[in-house]
Amino acid sequence: MLPAHDPYSDPYSSNSALRERLCDIDAEIEELHARLARVGAERKIIADALGSIVYPILTLPVEITAEIFAQHLDGLFGEWLQSPVVDLPNARSAGPLFLSQVCRAWRSIAINMSSLWCGVRASYSGRIAPDWRNLLEYWLTRAGNQPLYLDLARDPVQTALLHSTVAPYSSQLRALECCLPTPTSCPVDTIRGRLPLLRRLKIWWTPETEIDESEMTPIATFSEAPELRKVEISYLPLRWISLPFAQLTHLTLFGQNIAESIVALHQSPNLEDISLDLQGPLGETQLVPVTLNHVRELRLPNDFEWTRSYLPYLTLHGLRSLEIMSEYSREDDVEVFRAFLQRSQCTLDSLSLHCDFRVAMSALEATGNVSKLTIYNIDWNTWNLEQFLVQITSDPTFLPNLRSLHLLYCETIIPYAKVVDLLSARWKNPEGVARLESFRFIRERGDTDDEPSAALQARLSSLADEGLDIRIQSLNHWKVLG
Numbered sequence: 509m510l511p512a513h514d515p516y517s518d519p520y521s522s523n524s525a526l527r528e529r530l531c532d533i534d535a536e537i538e539e540l541h542a543r544l545a546r547v548g549a550e551r552k553i554i555a556d557a558l559g560s561i562v563y564p565i566l567t568l569p570v571e572i573t574a575e576i577f578a579q580h581l582d583g584l585f586g587e588w589l590q591s592p593v594v595d596l597p598n599a600r601s602a603g604p605l606f607l608s609q610v611c612r613a614w615r616s617i618a619i620n621m622s623s624l625w626c627g628v629r630a631s632y633s634g635r636i637a638p639d640w641r642n643l644l645e646y647w648l649t650r651a652g653n654q655p656l657y658l659d660l661a662r663d664p665v666q667t668a669l670l671h672s673t674v675a676p677y678s679s680q681l682r683a684l685e686c687c688l689p690t691p692t693s694c695p696v697d698t699i700r701g702r703l704p705l706l707r708r709l710k711i712w713w714t715p716e717t718e719i720d721e722s723e724m725t726p727i728a729t730f731s732e733a734p735e736l737r738k739v740e741i742s743y744l745p746l747r748w749i750s751l752p753f754a755q756l757t758h759l760t761l762f763g764q765n766i767a768e769s770i771v772a773l774h775q776s777p778n779l780e781d782i783s784l785d786l787q788g789p790l791g792e793t794q795l796v797p798v799t800l801n802h803v804r805e806l807r808l809p810n811d812f813e814w815t816r817s818y819l820p821y822l823t824l825h826g827l828r829s830l831e832i833m834s835e836y837s838r839e840d841d842v843e844v845f846r847a848f849l850q851r852s853q854c855t856l857d858s859l860s861l862h863c864d865f866r867v868a869m870s871a872l873e874a875t876g877n878v879s880k881l882t883i884y885n886i887d888w889n890t891w892n893l894e895q896f897l898v899q900i901t902s903d904p905t906f907l908p909n910l911r912s913l914h915l916l917y918c919e920t921i922i923p924y925a926k927v928v929d930l931l932s933a934r935w936k937n938p939e940g941v942a943r944l945e946s947f948r949f950i951r952e953r954g955d956t957d958d959e960p961s962a963a964l965q966a967r968l969s970s971l972a973d974e975g976l977d978i979r980i981q982s983l984n985h986w987k988v989l990g
Contacts, residue, residue, distance in 0.1 A: 566613055573617055577607055581624055590683060590708065591657035593627040596640050596647075604650070622652035629659040630670055641673050648677050655682035655705055675699055683708035688727065688744060703733040713744030726750040740783075746772055754778065757802075761786060766818045767793040773822075774798050783807040787814050799823040809833040816844045824852045830875075831860035833884065842870040849874055860884065865892035872907065879942065880912040887919050897926040901933045904941045910934065914948035922949055922980065924960040928967050935976050944976070951982040 565573075584602060586593035594603035604624035608615040618624060628647050630640060648656065656677060660670050674681075678699035688711055709730055730736065731750040738758035739751060746761075746768040753759075753775035760783040761769050769786050773779070780802050795818065803824045808815050808831070815832075832845075849856070858880040861868055865888045872881075888896070899906050900913075927949065934944035960968065972978050 566611075570617060573614070574621055577604070577618060577621060577624060580607065584627075586627060586629070586657070586659070591627040593629050593657060593659060595629045596643055599643065599647075619650065622650065622654045625651040626654045627657040641670065644670065644673050648674070651677075651680070653680065656680045657683040658685070660684070660686040671698075678702040679704055681706050683710075685710040685712075687712040687714060688749075697727070697729050700729045701732045703730065703736075705735055706730070706733045707735045708738045709733075709736060710740040710742075711744055711749070712742050757781065759783075763787065766814065767795060770795050770798060770818065770821060773800065776800070777802075779803050781805045783809065784815075784818075785809050786818055788817060795821045797821045797823065799825070801825050803827055805829040805831075807831040807833070816841060819844055819848050822848065822852075825854060827852055827854040828856060829858040830856055831882075832871075833860070833862045842867055842874070845871060846874040858882075864888070865896070869896070876905075876907060877909050878907065879909045880914075881907065881910060882912075882914040882916065885917045890920050890923065893918070893920045894923050894926050897923065897930045901926070901930045904938055908940060909942045911942050911944060912946040913944060914946070916948065916950045917952050918949065919952055922951055922960075922982065924964045924968075927980075928960075928964050928971075931971050931976060931978070932967065935971055935974070946977040947979070949980045 568576075581592035581594075581603065584592045584594055592603075594605075599605045600609065604618045604621065607624075608618040625647055628644065630644050658674065658681065660674065675698055679702050681703060682705050684706060726747065727749045731752060733752060734755075736752055737756060739756055740760035740762070741749070741764065742762040743764075746764060753772055755778065756776050757778055758781040759772070759776060759779055761772070762783075762785045764786050766786045766788050769784065773782075774796065777800065779800055782800075782803055782805070784807070798821060800823070804826055806824060806827055806829070808819075856875050856878050859871075859875050859878045860882040861871060862884040863871070868883060872878075900910065927947075931944065931947060934941065937943035968978060968980075
């Protein structure tokens with residue numbers, strides 16, 4: 509390849525031509541310098557203009573911005589943990605990490621607000637990303653000395669992977685949700701005796717393959733937790749774990765053996781709130797009746813087939829709220845229920861049911877003084893539903909203390925005429941009958957004819973204007989009155 513031709517090395521170029529070209533270059537450089545100066549001056553004007561713009565959000569006092577951040581976290585509130593909780597997989601789209609990415613000022617505030625980093629859910633959809641342990645470590649470090657609210661995992665392998673990260677912070681744990689393996693392979697025992705703040709504990713267990721219990725000792729990790737008051741255990745056999753039952757006030761047992769659960773209740777004299785979803789078989793086991801004087805709320809969410817096996821052994825003198833979510837329909841179920849109430853000699857204020865019409869009416873006759881009634885998943889026919897509403901309307905001795913009536917997830921078309929008659933009758937507060945203050949009717953299905961007439965709508969609106977709290981919802985629409 510021939511070298512590039514340099515026109516100024518040409519021996520035939522004259523000196524005058526070279527000088528002329530040099531002058532042209534100097535002129536061009538001078539013009540470029542002038543242009544650069546003009547652009548630089550324009551840039552300075554624009555930069556100064558931008559610098560003079562004041563973003564109102566950045567002028568707020570740090571304390572106000574911090575309160576805004578706290579309100580943002582409140583939107584992530586975890587009901588069971590009773591704290592705002594951020595999912596690690598979504599950490600960059602909500603929560604303190606998200607806030608810290610907006611600008612340097614916000615980053616400084618978010619990083620230094622330890623209260624924003626207290627709650628975290630370290631697993632999501634059954635998976636743990638490779639970098640989650642590092643992110644969890646960063647998260648816990650940012651929390652400083654704040655109490656911690658952690659949901660670790662729903663899988664024992666994940667719990668084991670994350671335990672080493674969480675263990676150094678065990679003295680700060682206020683609420684913990686985790687999945688435990690069998691006692692023979694429990695990795696969390698190292699935090700035993702280091703849980704001075706723990707108040708809420710939720711334990712999951714996933715059954716493994718055949719387990720030899722002959723050499724097992726109960727998990728004692730949580731046996732020394734002086735502040736522990738609320739415990740929820742799902743599927744983990746109670747014989748595999750040691751807990752300070754005597755100090756508990758709230759206990760939820762899901763998928764537990766009936767006999768073992770009755771023993772646990774005997775050890776828990778200070779309970780105030782119980783949820784029981786128990787199962788058998790009982791075999792030859794002789795259950796010892798248990799009486800608890802401080803229980804105010806009882807939930808029985810499972811099939812009444814098992815409930816009728818252990819309810820006869822419970823006596824709850826202080827019971828005020830009862831929720832039975834099983835679809836029981838046998839007549840002797842009502843007798844078991846009635847006997848339980850008579851034995852407990854309790855006065856129910858709140859009752860929630862999920863049952864057929866006949867059983868519901870029998871149950872209500874046994875608990876006629878309730879002030880709050882909720883009935884779920886109503887599959888009654890139209891005649892039954894109207895009969896129920898008419899009885900409340902026309903019989904002042906039926907549910908005379910009723911102040912709140914919620915009919916949720918009903919499959920029957922809303923009988924607006926009967927609803928309006930009931931609300932009008934009970935809102936007027938006839939002598940000896942409490943005034944109805946709250947009414948809900950939520951229908952699972954929506955139909956084009958599921959609308960009140962103009963006259964009925966006017967009456968509903970009038971009641972709402974007078975102060976009656978009315979919510980009527982169906983698939984197609986939601987009427988909010990009052």
